[in-house]
Amino acid sequence: MNEREELPAIDELRTLLGGRLTTSLPIREAHGRDESWHPVAPPDAVAFATSTKEVSEIVRICAQHRFPVIAFGTGTSLEGHISAPHGGLSLDLSRMNRILEVNAADLDVHLEAGVTRKALNAWLRDMGLFFPIDPGADASLGGMAATRASGTNAVRYGTMRENVLNLTAVMADGSIVHTAHRARKSAAGYDLTRLLVGSEGTLGIITELTLKLYGIPEAIASGVVSFPNFEGAIDAVIETIQTGLPVARIEFLDEVQVEACNRYSKLSLPVAPLLLVEFHGSEASVAEQAERFGFIAGEHGGGAFEWAVKAEERTKLWEARHNSLYAALALQPGKKGLISDVCVPISRLAEAISGTKEDLKSSPLVAPIVGHVGDGNFHLIMLVDPENAAEVAEAQRIHDRMVMRALSLDGTCTGEHGIGEGKRKFLAAEHGEGVAVMHTIKQALDPLNILNPGKMLPA
Template sequence: MNAPAAALRPRPDAAAVEAVTHALQAAFGNRVVTSLAVRQQHANTLTWVENQPPDVVVYPQTTEEVAQVVRLCAEHRVPIIPFGTGTSFEGHTNAPFGGVSVDTSMMKAVVAVHAEDLDCVVEPGVTRKQLNEHLRDMGLFFPIDPGADASLGGMVGTRASGTNAVRYGTMKDNVLSLTVVTPNGDVVRTSRRAKKTSAGYDLTRLFVGSEGTLGIVTQITLKLHGIPEAISAGVCPFPTVRAACDATILAIQSGIPVARIELLDEVQVRACNIYSKLTLPETPMLFVEFHGTEAGVQEQAERFGEIAGDAGGGPFDWATKAEDRSRLWQARHDAYWASMVLRPGAKGVSTDVCVPISRLAECVEETKRDIEASGMIAPIVGHVGDGNFHVLPLVDMDDEGDIARAKAFVERLVERALAMEGTCTGEHGVGQKKMKYLEAEHGPEALDLMRVLKRAIDPHDIMNPGKIVAL
């Protein structure tokens, strides 16, 4: 499979865009918007990826309406860019070739909850917080928690994970079935509600993580979990990031079923103290949470405490009240915004990598040295239970030298992760900015296979073009 060299896809003909816009306006009325402000809101608004707005934004309300939009765009070869809440970092929602942004925010129904089967069916515009509010009185919850209140459709697209992934897995582990509108306007259901199947190709996981390049998700069947009988959470300081990472590795290797284990370096702790009005010691810190029975949680916490102490950490500060736990985790989720207080006026350039857990301490430690040598302010946070961590260089976008330093740092970070048998992104996804690393990570043959799949499903390259692979 020797694919031709990637070519720059031309923008669609202006007449084609105008024809599609007029047809959409006739079909959907005021649910079609062409104002520049709204179009810019539907392109990249986070990190330093250039904002590339679509030509028009449409708000469908049903699967059939999405199919109608897709068939119209397919007829005129106009690009389609799916949009959830716009919280992604790598330019996923940009429209580098123009086209139609399909905003699924009006598709917010929780279609069904099958409590006895521990699953539910939702539309893509439902956010993770909205779903958990709906489920709370049933004693159920959906565990994938990327921090931002992202839409579930967007979380499918980027194969999201987050703080609970160490115990509950990522989106690929928690999606049972999808309804997808393909690039020719067909509506496909990828699987049934059964917990497992050996019937045919695994189409569900083909679309999970495809970032809207193969179709638009219009319905999602998700696994659910019972709300634990007991939850115990706390924070544990460490003298170094290596000590914190070593404690994490030992805990995971010892089989302790940690629900969440998050690393904040001393720079991030300082930011959280200022922004979230905490009083944590400004040293590398692990935020830890255990789920289970009262006895089980106590045993897990005690065993983890022993491991942390052996690594030089402690003492634990346990948050026994639900409101105290919520405050701690909200501070963790606000880490991106908290970091901005460390360099007012700078822009946060969030990036992530993931390495085998045995290489985690080495990778984080080398990254800390790189940050110091570069003279940057760049807090580190990480879902370290699965080897994934994030770095947020704070960049003066008016300083070319500062931008160059940050870009060079990100290149070195990815090279470091790949050299350790890791990946260029553990959960942010590829989008536009990480396309250039895929050949080094997967090899040219695997990248060619991705192009073959893309061409077979989307021969005219109308589905979120310019993301993951270039044709």
């Protein structure tokens, strides 16, 4: 018998779940890795839950045996959030994928945590509604809330933090908590919703959510403009934001990433720094916004716009942007992507990118840069052979310099990827004594440290 089957917690869980509990090595390994470069750390078992009540029963059993519990959505996180360095149970919520209630008049939806963003928007399309948070991957909405996800639309619609109205969560003792109601604002008590959004499964397991919805815009237009250097592109972004132009999405790709996207997505964009922008609104407002942005871009050296108004043309452009990681990996097949993000005040964005570019000039690594620059957030994808110690060390050196530079510019070590295990060492540098408060909250809500141990908080 597999030794994992002899663990008391696993025996009890098997009695509860039957065939929805597995100790199969391939399934455990698949639940111990995400899209990051971090090594696989498989759990002892994987459970497939189907309801909030069942999650509560599972957590109660795990708490009795001090058996770690790691929530799992789709496995698309980027900082080792779902690995199991201390073993335990991977709690897969993907079968909790029901859309429970759409309140079109109030522009909100109540759903289970395993619903993915693409599935939600497919469901909403015929109602003329959509959910705008778009991190690229087809992540589960529970996972997106747990990691405080963001994405290309954040400059206009905000992040998960601004778009979650209410959560249902199972706490470390198995109790079930509802953090709020559907009201758009409240001053009643501590803000438990915001406490759990971004907690990365370390304080509670999100099982249901109520989210804000938006009407599908009457008109949408996307465009691409290239610049002779990245400074011009960033200056155009800064002026666009400072003048209050309501751009829906504004993305930056450096010349390395543009070349990668051209190869991977079969585009023919000029191999130069570029901005990919999108405007939402009425036909008249979109035309006016596009004209104003074209003038701003031209003032900073931008070339002619290539506009995509037809849906299929826009889709092709944004698919290329969302596939930027896979495009980058295709530049050097066989290598992994050490991916990191930082976020700084938009006025310091050029300085942050410039410093990283300077570091890369003297480095042998290929490392494209791409970013949601409308809110000061950019990503670095360093291509590394995990078996090459020198390459890994060089990538970590550049990564650490990028993070510490962002902190020195009054920024953050991560704008949207989260902490996981990849950025734990920077939390104290960013928050100082605030980390002690975080430890106090963790101790109060999870005194046995069974919820995603080894993540987020420094030891």
